[in-house]
Amino acid sequence: MSAEHSGNSINSRKIIVLDTTLRDGEQVPGAKLNMRQKLEVAQQLKRLNVDIIEAGFPASSLGDFQAVQQIVESVGDSVSITALARAVRSDIDSVYESIKLAQSPLIHIVLGTSNVHVEKKFNRSKDAIMQMGVDAVKYARTLLPHVQYSTEDASRSEFEYLWKTIEAVVKAGATMINVPDTVGYAVPEEFGDLIRRIKDRLKNLNDKVVLSVHCHNDLGMATANTLSAVRNGADKVECTINGLGERAGNASLEEVVMGIKVRENFYNCHTDIVTKELLRSSKLVSLLTGLDVQVNKAITGDNAFAHSSGIHQDGLLKDKNVYEIMSAEEIGGDSMELILTARSGRHAFKNAVEKMGFEPGEGDDFEQLFKQFLALADAKKEVYDHDVFYLLTKHRDIPAADRQLFELDSFQAISNNKFPTATVQLRRGEETFTGTAVGDGPIDALYGVLKTLTGMDVELKDYKINSLSRGTEAVGRVSIRIEHQGKIYSGRAMDTDIIKASAQAFLNGINAAVLDEQPAMKQG
Ligand code: KIV
Ligand code: ZN
Numbered sequence: 001m002s003a004e005h006s007g008n009s010i011n012s013r014k015i016i017v018l019d020t021t022l023r024d025g026e027q028v029p030g031a032k033l034n035m036r037q038k039l040e041v042a043q044q045l046k047r048l049n050v051d052i053i054e055a056g057f058p059a060s061s062l063g064d065f066q067a068v069q070q071i072v073e074s075v076g077d078s079v080s081i082t083a084l085a086r087a088v089r090s091d092i093d094s095v096y097e098s099i100k101l102a103q104s105p106l107i108h109i110v111l112g113t114s115n116v117h118v119e120k121k122f123n124r125s126k127d128a129i130m131q132m133g134v135d136a137v138k139y140a141r142t143l144l145p146h147v148q149y150s151t152e153d154a155s156r157s158e159f160e161y162l163w164k165t166i167e168a169v170v171k172a173g174a175t176m177i178n179v180p181d182t183v184g185y186a187v188p189e190e191f192g193d194l195i196r197r198i199k200d201r202l203k204n205l206n207d208k209v210v211l212s213v214h215c216h217n218d219l220g221m222a223t224a225n226t227l228s229a230v231r232n233g234a235d236k237v238e239c240t241i242n243g244l245g246e247r248a249g250n251a252s253l254e255e256v257v258m259g260i261k262v263r264e265n266f267y268n269c270h271t272d273i274v275t276k277e278l279l280r281s282s283k284l285v286s287l288l289t290g291l292d293v294q295v296n297k298a299i300t301g302d303n304a305f306a307h308s309s310g311i312h313q314d315g316l317l318k319d320k321n322v323y324e325i326m327s328a329e330e331i332g333g334d335s336m337e338l339i340l341t342a343r344s345g346r347h348a349f350k351n352a353v354e355k356m357g358f359e360p361g362e363g364d365d366f367e368q369l370f371k372q373f374l375a376l377a378d379a380k381k382e383v384y385d386h387d388v389f390y391l392l393t394k395h396r397d398i399p400a401a402d403r404q405l406f407e408l409d410s411f412q413a414i415s416n417n418k419f420p421t422a423t424v425q426l427r428r429g430e431e432t433f434t435g436t437a438v439g440d441g442p443i444d445a446l447y448g449v450l451k452t453l454t455g456m457d458v459e460l461k462d463y464k465i466n467s468l469s470r471g472t473e474a475v476g477r478v479s480i481r482i483e484h485q486g487k488i489y490s491g492r493a494m495d496t497d498i499i500k501a502s503a504q505a506f507l508n509g510i511n512a513a514v515l516d517e518q519p520a521m522k523q524g
Contacts, residue, residue, distance in 0.1 A: 013269035015260060019045050019253060020054040020070070021285060024082055024214075025244030029288040030490035032512060041241075042071045044284050044357040045079065048251070052106065052252075054079040054149035054238075060083065068098035076102030082148065087111040087136035099191040106146040106176070109136050114153035130165050134172045141173035148176035148234065150214065153195065155179075155186040164200065167205060175211040177202065178238065181225055184218025185249060191215070192228035199233035210483070212236035215251045217243060222251035224300075227259050230267055241285040242293055242300070253329070254278045254299040261357040264324050271503050272284050272474050275363045279332040285359030287389050290492040299331060312475060340388070342377035349373050369395050390494055405511040408456055413442035413499045419495055422446040426453050443502055450503065454510050457483040466499050474498045476505035482513045489513050 018413040020037055025031065034043065038055075045053050053075065058065040068083045077104055081102040085091035087109050088521035112121060112163050113487045118129050133149065140147045149169040151205070154162055179198065181191060191213075213229040213238075215222040226237050243252030257273045264270060282300035286293050295302045305328040320327070339351055349370060353360040360366055372391055377383050409425040409432060423436040433453040439445030443463070451458050462479035475494045482489065493510025495501040 004518075006367040007181055009417040010079040010097055012264065015230060015234075015269050015271050016051045016212070017253065017271050018052040018054060018082070018212070018238045019050040019238060019240065020214075020238055020250065021045070021240040021242075021244055022067075023054040023056050023249050024238075024246060024475045025240040025242075025247055025285075025289075026056070028156060028244055028249075028289070028291070029488035031244060031291055032487075032489060032516060033288055034512070034516075035063075035070060037288045038067050039070060039074050040288065040358055041285060042075045042079075043359060044103045044240075044281050046278070047274065048281050048355075049271065049274045050271050051236075052082055054082050054084065055099070056106065058098040059091040065098050068095075072099055072102045072105075073474040075107075079219050080104035080105070080258075082106035082108045083109050084110060085136075085140075087132050089136075089139055090108060090511070092136060092140050092143070092175075096140075098146070104146070105144055106148055108148045108150065108178075109133070109140060110150040110152050111136070112152040113157040113165050115158065117158065119152050123432065126161055130161075130168055133165060134168050137169045137172040141203065146175050148174060148178055148210075148212065149174040150178040150180055153182045155191060155338050156183065157193070161199065163201060166202070170206055172200070174209070176212055176213055176236065178212040178236075179221075179229075179234075180214040180238075181195050181216055181326055182214075184216035184222060185476045186215070187219075187221060188224045188228035191225040195523075196232040196236050210235045212238060212335050213522035216246060217248040217250065220248070222249070223255040223259060226256050227267070230256075230260065230269060240384040241281050242297075244285065244289065244291065252297075254282060258299050258326060258331065261330075273345065275330050277330040280355065280357045284447045290490040291340075293472070302520075304328075305333060313454045340373075340377060340383040341381065342374055344377070344383075345449055346370055349388075351523075353392065358392050371508075388496075406507050407498070408503055408507055411446070411499065411503055413446050420445050422451045424453060426507075427452075442499065446499065446503055447506055450506050450510070456510055456511065456513065458484060460506075465502055474501045476501035476503075478502075479506045482514075485513065486514070487513070487516070489516070495513055513521070 005077045022041060026033060042053060055068040056064045057073040058068045072081050072461050078374055081099050083095045083099055083295055085095045086108060092107060095107050100507055112118060118126050122129055137149055151162055151165055195213065202209055202211055213226055213234045215225040219456050237256050239253035240250040241253055243249040257271050257275060260267050260269060260271055261275060279300055293300055300305060319421060340348060341505050350360045361369060372395060376387060376391060409427045411424045414420060414421040419438045420442045421436060421438050422442060425432055425434045435449045435453050437445050437448035439448050447460055459481040461481050464477045465474055467474050473494050478491045488513040489509045491505040491512060493501050493504035493508055
């Protein structure tokens with residue numbers, strides 16, 4: 001129970017939660033998700049009970065367009081779906097075509113209002129830009145009844161021009177106004193003031209229009225700015241799981257939601273988020289993107305509910321409220337971690353898969369997965385969450401019938417002070433490729449031979465190998481840039497052998513790039 005929970009949320013104001021993990025969050029270098037992974041996240045967002053999912057930016061690529069369509073098919077019957085468009089007809093058409101079958105589709109249009117955006121980005125007059133926004137909204141309203149207009153860089157805009165734009169687009173038919181702190185420049189008092197001023201005028205103009213905020217975390221204030229906006233009248237918040245997003249990220253959904261819940265009497269409002277799903281959502285997004293959650297991250301970090309000092313432990317034993325303002329159970333934590341073995345059976349295995357936020361599948365699909373689990377459990381004796389994750393990603397992302405991805409057949413890496421050498425055999429479909437390279441060290445040699453064998457123009461941006469806190473496994477992580485695509489991908493792999501974990505992580509990064517080039521394969 002929260003320290004200040006009134007238990008009377010029915011009387012308080014409901015705050016609409018839009019999750020943009022699959023749009024703003026997915027823009028993060030290396031966080032690209034394939035189709036299957038996006039659907040896993042969308043399913044989890046449904047369990048979390050978010051009001052609106054921003055599913056992508058369909059005009060950006062065919063892959064993005066198809067992903068939005070599939071998300072609509074998968075969860076659009078019960079969650080409102082939106083996708084982003086610039087203020088041009090072709091973008092709005094792409095959004096409309098990709099979301100139109102959702103039960104409650106929303107077109108999201110973005111256009112800048114700050115001087116730097118109007119003058120430097122568009123090199124046009126303020127009136128011309130405002131007209132562009134008005135025309136875009138009018139056109140979108142011919143397609144759908146719900147249209148959100150985002151005044152990009154609102155926090156650095158001249159207030160009277162910002163308001164003139166809001167007034168014009170509302171008159172043109174916008175049903176939601178989103179006020180973004182695009183570059184994370186705002187501070188809570190100032191941002192709260194801005195929202196209060198807009199809210200006061202908006203109430204007189206059209207009190208049905210929803211006022212929304214979208215804050216970035218460049219100064220570490222995205223959550224504080226979002227909550228200050230809520231306090232000052234915002235009806236809707238835009239957030240991402242784990243605070244993923246451009247640069248320093250967006251306001252973290254778990255922080256904003258628990259801020260509102262724990263301090264409900266202060267904010268006098270509530271969300272409909274199922275908070276018991278927060279930890280599971282955070283873990284799933286972290287596993288799928290390969291981006292770790294810092295251990296001391298509020299709400300979902302490993303240490304968020306760990307008490308280490310003797311004084312604190314003593315206090316807690318006397319009464320939990322001495323040092324806890326919320327309980328781990330409220331966010332879905334503290335459930336016993338069951339160690340899976342070959343004797344665990346289908347029920348326990350299914351439970352572990354679901355606990356990680358994945359769909360266990362049904363019929364043959366599940367039986368095949370379970371068979372692979374039994375083989376792994378026989379080999380390893382104890383199976384942990386990360387093993388289940390590895391099993392699932394192998395089973396789901398690399399369908400047996402689909403052999404276009406590179407697989408590691410065999411490898412050898414030799415460390416010495418003269419000629420560190422690596423020899424690798426890869427498989428792709430029916431073909432095998434074998435090669436040897438010498439490098440500055442065994443990993444350099446290994447990555448050299450992998451680059452040659454895959455024929456990919458790869459630059460290694462980052463490489464990490466860490467031991468896991470439990471067991472003897474190591475996790476390898478790489479970030480690579482594929483030169484001809486100009487894109488960054490991340491790869492991650494676990495193994496008891498650090499050379500194998502390193503090789504597999506590199507290969508997983510390359511396979512992510514291969515998948516990205518062939519959207520049809522992403523559907524797995
Ligand atoms: O940060 C931003 O301004 C955005 C808009 C598209 C809302 O992401
Ligand atoms: Zn943003």
